[in-house]
Amino acid sequence: MAAPVIDFHLHTVFYEQYNESYREWIKTMHGEEKWQRVICRYQDPDLFCEYLQQCGIDYGVVMAELTPAVTGICSNEYVLEFCRGRKSLIPFASINPALSVDMAQELSRLVELGFRGLKMYPTYQHFYPNESSLYPLYARAEKLQIPVMFHTGSSVFRRAKIKYGEPLYLDDVAVDFPGMTIILVHGGRGFWYDQAAFLSRLHANVYLEVAGLPAHKLMTYFPELEKLADKVLFGSDWPGVPDLAKNVETIRNLPLSREAIEKILGGNAAKLLQIEG
Ligand SMILES: [Zn+2]
Numbered sequence: 001m002a003a004p005v006i007d008f009h010l011h012t013v014f015y016e017q018y019n020e021s022y023r024e025w026i027k028t029m030h031g032e033e034k035w036q037r038v039i040c041r042y043q044d045p046d047l048f049c050e051y052l053q054q055c056g057i058d059y060g061v062v063m064a065e066l067t068p069a070v071t072g073i074c075s076n077e078y079v080l081e082f083c084r085g086r087k088s089l090i091p092f093a094s095i096n097p098a099l100s101v102d103m104a105q106e107l108s109r110l111v112e113l114g115f116r117g118l119k120m121y122p123t124y125q126h127f128y129p130n131e132s133s134l135y136p137l138y139a140r141a142e143k144l145q146i147p148v149m150f151h152t153g154s155s156v157f158r159r160a161k162i163k164y165g166e167p168l169y170l171d172d173v174a175v176d177f178p179g180m181t182i183i184l185v186h187g188g189r190g191f192w193y194d195q196a197a198f199l200s201r202l203h204a205n206v207y208l209e210v211a212g213l214p215a216h217k218l219m220t221y222f223p224e225l226e227k228l229a230d231k232v233l234f235g236s237d238w239p240g241v242p243d244l245a246k247n248v249e250t251i252r253n254l255p256l257s258r259e260a261i262e263k264i265l266g267g268n269a270a271k272l273l274q275i276e277g
Pocket of ligand 1: 009011211237240
């Protein structure tokens with residue numbers, strides 16, 4: 001049986017707080033009028049699930065975003081409610097080191113509520129991912145077997161600080177927490193494709209996620225994609241992409257083996273998220 005198609009990187013269209021540079025960017029992507037329509041339509045999780053289905057996507061990871069200094073706020077509570085009772089939507093929580101007193105305890109609380117993973121935004125939350133203050137959180141994620149996504153690489157939003165997105169800092173974390181799954185979101189976009197690819201081959205617990213990268217350029221960024229296929233996760237960054245269905249289609253048509261494409265589009269993610277095909 002073919003592996004399911006899993007989009008590992010989806011945002012909701014509703015944020016409690018959108019910051020100016022995010023709003024400008026998303027309008028440039030969709031156009032003002034279309035963006036308003038997208039917001040109206042896809043605030044409804046059932047219509048959103050239908051849309052994923054139309055695009056050939058079986059499951060999607062929906063991420064909270066507590067980054068008030070850069071893009072805005074999409075709360076954990078909202079994401080949990082959005083995904084509730086919908087098998088195809090998999091909620092990932094957000095913890096902001098500047099806003100949380102006990103991050104390990106907060107992770108346990110979020111997992112008990114139903115979150116299946118965590119997304120950290122070093123470039124938006126302004127921290128180095130190998131800071132020792134984060135280690136109790138990682139120990140908890142390892143213990144609870146919760147995969148942790150880290151934004152790596154560039155960002156266009158005002159007040160994002162790209163230095164925190166260098167994948168190499170996650171080498172420390174991969175070594176010190178060998179049982180924690182680390183996902184390099186955006187594959188080191190812009191400056192660090194090689195670093196991200198290298199780390200994902202070197203460490204059994206490190207994966208490379210390709211959201212926000214033009215799908216037709218993946219072979220240019222990662223010439224060894226076929227060899228990396230066991231460690232690559234498809235993600236779109238919707239609504240930050242104009243056409244989700246086309247994104248999937250382009251990946252399907254990359255010059256790779258069928259097996260590699262199935263793994264990238266969902267086979268690997270299904271194992272990480274314990275989803276049966
Ligand atoms: Zn994103």
